[in-house]
Amino acid sequence: MNLNLNCILCNLKQVLAVTDLVNLDSDSKEVIMRDVLGYLQNTNYKRSNPEVIKGTWDIITKHIANTNPYREIKNHYNSEVMKIADKIRNLINQSEDKFNTALKIAITANLIDFAASHTFDEKMLLKKINIINEQFMPIDDSKKLYEKLQTAETLLYLGDNCGEIVIDKIFIEYITAIFPNIKVYYGVRGEAIVNDVTVEDADMVQMQEVAEVISNGDGSLGTVIEKTSTVFRDVFYKADVVIAKGQGNYESLSDIDRNHIFFLFMAKCDAVASSLHVANLSILCSEYQYKR
Amino acid sequence: MNLNLNCILCNLKQVLAVTDLVNLDSDSKEVIMRDVLGYLQNTNYKRSNPEVIKGTWDIITKHIANTNPYREIKNHYNSEVMKIADKIRNLINQSEDKFNTALKIAITANLIDFAASHTFDEKMLLKKINIINEQFMPIDDSKKLYEKLQTAETLLYLGDNCGEIVIDKIFIEYITAIFPNIKVYYGVRGEAIVNDVTVEDADMVQMQEVAEVISNGDGSLGTVIEKTSTVFRDVFYKADVVIAKGQGNYESLSDIDRNHIFFLFMAKCDAVASSLHVANLSILCSEYQYKR
Numbered sequence: 001m002n003l004n005l006n007c008i009l010c011n012l013k014q015v016l017a018v019t020d021l022v023n024l025d026s027d028s029k030e031v032i033m034r035d036v037l038g039y040l041q042n043t044n045y046k047r048s049n050p051e052v053i054k055g056t057w058d059i060i061t062k063h064i065a066n067t068n069p070y071r072e073i074k075n076h077y078n079s080e081v082m083k084i085a086d087k088i089r090n091l092i093n094q095s096e097d098k099f100n101t102a103l104k105i106a107i108t109a110n111l112i113d114f115a116a117s118h119t120f121d122e123k124m125l126l127k128k129i130n131i132i133n134e135q136f137m138p139i140d141d142s143k144k145l146y147e148k149l150q151t152a153e154t155l156l157y158l159g160d161n162c163g164e165i166v167i168d169k170i171f172i173e174y175i176t177a178i179f180p181n182i183k184v185y186y187g188v189r190g191e192a193i194v195n196d197v198t199v200e201d202a203d204m205v206q207m208q209e210v211a212e213v214i215s216n217g218d219g220s221l222g223t224v225i226e227k228t229s230t231v232f233r234d235v236f237y238k239a240d241v242v243i244a245k246g247q248g249n250y251e252s253l254s255d256i257d258r259n260h261i262f263f264l265f266m267a268k269c270d271a272v273a274s275s276l277h278v279a280n281l282s283i284l285c286s287e288y289q290y291k292r
Numbered sequence: 293m294n295l296n297l298n299c300i301l302c303n304l305k306q307v308l309a310v311t312d313l314v315n316l317d318s319d320s321k322e323v324i325m326r327d328v329l330g331y332l333q334n335t336n337y338k339r340s341n342p343e344v345i346k347g348t349w350d351i352i353t354k355h356i357a358n359t360n361p362y363r364e365i366k367n368h369y370n371s372e373v374m375k376i377a378d379k380i381r382n383l384i385n386q387s388e389d390k391f392n393t394a395l396k397i398a399i400t401a402n403l404i405d406f407a408a409s410h411t412f413d414e415k416m417l418l419k420k421i422n423i424i425n426e427q428f429m430p431i432d433d434s435k436k437l438y439e440k441l442q443t444a445e446t447l448l449y450l451g452d453n454c455g456e457i458v459i460d461k462i463f464i465e466y467i468t469a470i471f472p473n474i475k476v477y478y479g480v481r482g483e484a485i486v487n488d489v490t491v492e493d494a495d496m497v498q499m500q501e502v503a504e505v506i507s508n509g510d511g512s513l514g515t516v517i518e519k520t521s522t523v524f525r526d527v528f529y530k531a532d533v534v535i536a537k538g539q540g541n542y543e544s545l546s547d548i549d550r551n552h553i554f555f556l557f558m559a560k561c562d563a564v565a566s567s568l569h570v571a572n573l574s575i576l577c578s579e580y581q582y583k584r
Binding site for chain 1: 297298300301304305307308322325326330332333
């Protein structure tokens with residue numbers, strides 16, 4: 001979906017968040033803010049926000065001379081969620097429908113997102129996960145996903161945020177247990193951007209135990225296909241099923257020219273929620289239909 | 293106080309709010325957004341946000357060819373609050389300390405502000421007003437204001453928002469009842485900007501019954517002294533006491549070169565709240581001390 005004018009606020013919030021995080025002096029903050037305002041004034045609004053925000057991110061990281069300002073926080077989130085991984089596995093094992101519970105927990109984990117909020121609260125996450133079966137999904141194509149996986153030979157699972165990646169791995173564990181013949185690829189961003197997962201995060205949670213990790217070769221805050229590497233694009237178009245986690249992947253792939261994509265995410269702003277006719281902060285498993 | 297980088301978001305929110313309000317098409321919205329981004333990129337950040345946002349407002353209103361897009365809403369808010377005016381007078385009359393109750397209600401009425409939120413809720417306002425004496429004021433210089441009024445001959449009362457103006461009038465009624473020898477001036481903006489009061493609003497609520505209405509001659513979202521008319525400036529500097537309602541007046545007058553100003557408002561953002569070391573959404577009666 002094209003940039004919504006509200007997305008401009010999110011771009012500027014990143015300027016405020018990152019420059020605060022690295023304790024930049026106010027003069028330097030001002031220089032970055034002015035540069036980003038100039039960029040946003042002139043950039044192409046026909047692109048999706050995940051692509052637009054890449055430009056904002058490049059300006060910020062160039063000025064602060066640090067391409068991965070969230071590295072420590074990302075590592076912290078990954079290790080915190082790794083600590084509760086077995087609790088989550090127990091919860092899934094005790095549930096009647098393991099696939100569905102693992103899927104819902106994987107979507108709920110999408111709330112670990114400091115692009116929207118900076119606070120990670122393990123208690124909140126566990127609380128959310130404990131009431132997972134009471135959570136209403138206004139769009140729930142999980143049965144179709146299950147059916148599609150029954151005949152699929154390859155699955156491309158596009159990750160989104162750090163921390164969340166631990167629970168992606170758990171979901172993939174259950175997918176490969178139920179469908180042992182599926183070859184799973186786990187797609188990560190090609191460069192650090194905000195809290196999105198890269199090869200570094202995949203290594204940290206040992207994603208290679210359950211999937212072949214593949215970088216998309218690009219540093220957008222989502223999957224901007226024409227910017228990704230040819231190797232990644234090849235996997236993307238050949239995969240029988242794509243699971244795309246997170247709002248950034250939804251925003252960047254919501255007009256893509258292939259079917260059998262399932263968007264699993266929490267809608268985190270009115271622009272995205274209203275595009276799907278759901279309430280803000282809804283959790284969703286939505287099958288994409290390509291309109292030729 | 294100087295513009296905080298967070299104020300840039302508030303400027304852009306006005307673009308989104310007004311262009312939505314007048315149902316502008318998306319291409320025109322984009323043109324205005326780009327113009328405002330360019331303005332904000334290059335404008336002087338050493339000014340206060342009430343002055344900066346005037347530039348944003350001028351761009352918006354020029355594009356939509358309407359200098360007062362909130363006129364109908366302002367009239368609606370004024371008449372809605374006028375309907376509950378007698379309830380408020382009864383409440384004050386039944387209270388032990390009429391001055392203090394009227395003052396607190398006048399500050400609470402500062403929540404009628406669709407620069408921050410578009411929803412006016414009469415019930416919420418009445419509910420807030422009913423529990424007025426339980427409301428904690430982290431800064432409460434109301435006794436000093438009372439003392440100062442005892443010897444004052446002139447009071448300049450600077451208004452802020454529509455709707456709120458009805459309750460300003462009620463507060464002034466009590467001030468003039470207690471201190472009948474004080475000459476009261478009620479200051480309004482010189483041009484329509486967002487929901488701020490102008491002569492039109494003062495006329496609607498018949499403010500002239502209790503005060504001499506004086507326009508400041510400027511269209512900033514506060515009181516930017518060097519932009520105001522000489523007549524207004526003269527009243528401003530000669531008044532024995534100034535009551536300045538609302539955050540815009542606080543932001544624009546927080547470094548002014550005179551004493552005996554009492555800021556009565558609700559802090560509506562972190563930038564302003566933290567400048568006074570109070571929690572966001574606090575209600576305050578704060579005497580200003582000029583640091584020569």
